[in-house]
Amino acid sequence: MGSEPIICVESLVKEFRRTKQQSGRFSAIRTLLTRERTVSRAVDGISFGIPEGELVGYLGPNGAGKSTTIKILTGILMPTSGTVHVAGIVPWRERKRNAAQIGVVFGQRTQLWWDLPLSDSLELVGRLYEIPPPRFRFNLKLFTELLELGPFLSTPVRQLSLGQRMRGDLAAAMLHSPRILFLDEPTIGLDVVAKERIRSFIYELNKEQGTTVILTTHDLDDVERLCQRVLLITDGSVLFEGDVESLKNMHTRERDLIIRLPPGSESIELANFASARIVDESGDLTRVRFNPQSLPITELVSFLLSKYAIVDFSVKEPELEEVVRNIYAARSL
Structure with a gap:
């Protein structure tokens, strides 16, 4: 992983201006003459850097500015102010050069040709990117194996399941060997098996080929399984930047100790501990919530073992x- 960021974003701002709707008999004429407009700021001074080879989760609620940021990084939108460099390129100024070094997958859209077999779609993608035939054949073989495309390569895209189409889109996005892959909700709507196949491919791509991956998702299982670091944004600004464990430790200090007791055992009493409480008792399982910073787990477990015949705990x-x-709930109060 290189020390210099492959993606560098500084003080990024994106505003959208819309004509204000007016009511009344002459509203159309007034709008035409005065053109009163409203301004909304989708991205509000975001700054971050992503080193090459990193797999980053870019998270936030709907309307936080995630998609707008991705569209700027991919060259689709031009920002209102701020600077952006993607592998040394300003994306919206050199869209063709930028497109040659990035791959993009949007979970709700496809870049494949609806009525063509998947193999023909991938062949067309290869020609659009002018991929040399030897590299195209090598990559197609590799991704066919990694994504298990073989059984449906000859199937028209419109007949593919959502999981199959997503695997085809991933292959199409990576055929030209881009340095950076942008993924927007890549596992949305997929079953457990399909999600695991997609996650395994993303992990393999990042670890074995060193592809930088920016993952935007609402499925936080994706983030926990894959991401080395997360960027958490809200209202167009960065709220947190760091690894998943740091995020957990910073905002949720409590842990749960799950205890299994023999059938018919008396209930656990924790009157001696101000930093521990029972939050659930179901059958022979008791869930104790505690703060490890004020109550070390060794002290809590030692006490429980001395008082109760514990069968197991985790x-x-x-x-x-x-x-x-x-x-987000705390910020909305």
Whole structure:
């Protein structure tokens, strides 16, 4: 992984101006003459850098500015102000050069030809990018194996399942060996098996080929399984930047100790511990929530073992989805 960021964003701002709707008999004439407009700021001074070879989760609620940022990085939109460099290129100024070094997959859209077999679509992608035939054949063979495309290469794209189409889109996005891959909701609507196949491919791509990956998703299982670092944004600004564990530790300090007792055992009492409480009792399982910073787990477990005939116990880390939900809930108060 290189020390210089392959993606560098500084003080990025994107505003959208819309004509204000007016009501009344002469509203159309007034609008034409005065052109009163409203301004909304989708991205508000975002700055970050992504080193080459990193796999980053770019997270935020709907309307936070994620898609707008991605569209600027891919050259689709021009920002209102700020600077952006993607592998040394200003994306909206050199769209063709930028397109040659990035791959893009949008979960709700496809870059494949609807009525053509998947193999023909991939062949057309190869020609559009002017991929040399030896490299095209090598990449097609590699991605066919990694994504298990063989059984449906001759199937028209319109007849593919969502999971099959997504695998085809991933192959199309990577055929020209881009240095950077932008993924927008790549596992949305997929079943468990399809999600796992997509995740394995992304992981392999990042680890084995060193592809830089920016993942925008609402599926936080994707983030926990794949991402080395997360950027959490809201209202167009960066709220958190760091690894997943740091995010959990910063915003959710409590952990759950799950205890299994023999059938018919008396209930656990925790009156001696101000930093621990029972949050659930179901059958022979008891869930104790505690703060490891004020109550070391060794002290809590030692006490419980001395008082109760514990069959088994485990510690459950907070789930990323719960952490992120709590962060946004706290900001909305």
